[in-house]
Amino acid sequence: MNGIGRRTLLQATAAAGLVRLTSPFIISARGDSPVRIGMVDPLTGAYAAPARNEVMGAQLAVARLNAKGGVLGRQVELLVEDSANDVGTGVQKARKLIERDNVSFMIGDVNSAIAQAIAQVTNEKGLLQIVSGGHTDPITGTDCKWNVYRVCNTTRMEANSVCDVLFKKYGPKWHFITPDYAFGHTLQSAIEANLKTLGGTVTGAELTPLGTSDFSAYLIKARSANPNVIILLVQGQDMVNCLKQIVQFGINKQIPVAGTQQELESLEALPPEARIGNWMFEWYWNQPDVPHLAEFVADIRKVNGGKVPTARHWFGFTSVMSFALAAAQANSIDSLKLAHALSDLELPPEVKLQPNKVFYRGGDHQLMLSAFVGEARAHGPQDPEDLFKVDRVVAGSDIAPPVADTGCTLHWPA
């Protein structure tokens, strides 16, 4: 044992064990050459909850595909990597999935900035990518790419779906609590554009750093501006903290609170008295008379500790299913052929799980998904997780700006 003692050996064993732990989770597959799908999402950090739900949805899609023979007769493997909510890490993981694991298709990320950075990598490598959960407009706007599609909404679609409702219900003077990064900025300007058209005014905007835990200073300012409504654009844990403090301070009894995007993950993290306001959901689990929905809800409940799917589960699920649909149509997993096949592709009922026509718009690669506009409620009447009362479901094509207004020009490879 020259130079290698017991300690060294133990350390090496421990290190080897850790390396095993950091390997991606691989859904076991049968067959000689499975089709590999790479997924990069922030499994740790502030967006861990939505990211894990996206992965769960993608895993369900893979299981369903494999049960029916896979994609083009080949089994599917899902390789999941953690971007840790960090752009550098996300890019590194995406490169690793492409260069070392030879994935045929990429999904990710919840964080807009990481999604954009990964899109640079996939574009450079000529690989098809579906952005599952990053909302900032340039992804299917000024920064759009031939190989990048997006499942979730743009911020303009979100704003267009709900602004008129908020204006009619609350009045013309709005005050924003906005997260200080790409998503928040684009969302606020989209809402301001709507508000201007409607004839309203902005009393002020509090730009809050991502990950703010105490919103009291901003709320003191917002209340003193005396608006008709406080519009919350923060997301995730920031949304939870902000809404909770608004209710603790009793601000909602004097000034109503509302916003655009709301998520079931956030409503469930709130105490009942703080589940208030008008919002839009990007997808909702409880819809009447939607084919195949009950089966999807039941399947997710099985793997989610009995809890219902959120929009994030559907994003992950739809991202994988879109790849399979495109592959079937193109009869290939070549990225260029897949990208052409996805253009204007309409999702079938077993994938879209909602009313209205849902399709990838060819001009900017944005999915035209419905917006579920309604109101948060303290308790579900039938199911404890039915925390959102949907008042209307708007078709994506009715709220998306025309392609010409998105700033997107697609450059296809020769």
Added chain:
Amino acid sequence: MTELLLFNVTNGLIIGAFYVLMALGLSLILNLSGVINFAHGGFLALGGYLAYTLTPHVGFWGALLLSPLLTAALGLVLERLLIRRLYGRDPLYSLLLTFGLAFIFEDGTRFVWGAQGLPVSVPAFLNQPVSNELFFITYYRLFMVAVVAVAVAALFLFLRYSRVGIRIRAGTLDLETVSTLGVNVGRLRAINFGAGIFLAGLSGVLAGGQLGLDPTMGSGLLMPSFIAIIVGGVGSLPGTLVGGLLIGVAAGVTAVFVPSASDAVMYVLMAVVLLARPRGLMGEEGLMT
């Protein structure tokens, strides 16, 4: 504008009081053992989550007491098994160890309680504002300040008058001499570490009631606590107290004028203090080197 400013100064003091509680725990451990405890935020989150689990059985008040004790007990186990081995070595070792522990805590919390945030219920009478005018002062926030005041007073009395407290203070100044005098330094460090972690657990329960629970909650609150120590002066507990209140007020006042800079102002304050007075406002010369 004056009213807005006054509101935010008061609000900043309330936030600062909370930073103080967490920073004092960090400071205790750093001063005596030289351990830069990056896992402090993890202990905080654990305190909050344990309270969430305990509340249905023992109520909020029972959880407020039991949860920090359980967190401190786990802290003592980790101190015995891992941290103790690194005393006397370069602080980098304990920094790396606790940095790793912080990750384990965060993922462990996620594994046990889930990645999704959880709401914590506090007694209804605490969850309302004192008055319509002073809407940002809720009874819960007042209660938090009171708990912080009691904890700080108890800590200072303990360090000032109890035998163990006096030894801890003596050890902070010259551990070698204290050891030579026959004091069991190992046990002293363990008690000190346990007390520090108790404060982290208590901060966690209080933060849970105010903000709800999230596996990442500790890391968000950790940096202001470090800044409070550096601004106040490493080695000085009164300095930590002043540092915590100061950065709370600075963040609150900045939010009136430049909301997006309210986080950054803490770092600016730290930089200014380090440039003008490297040992911190109340720190002792030489401890920062």
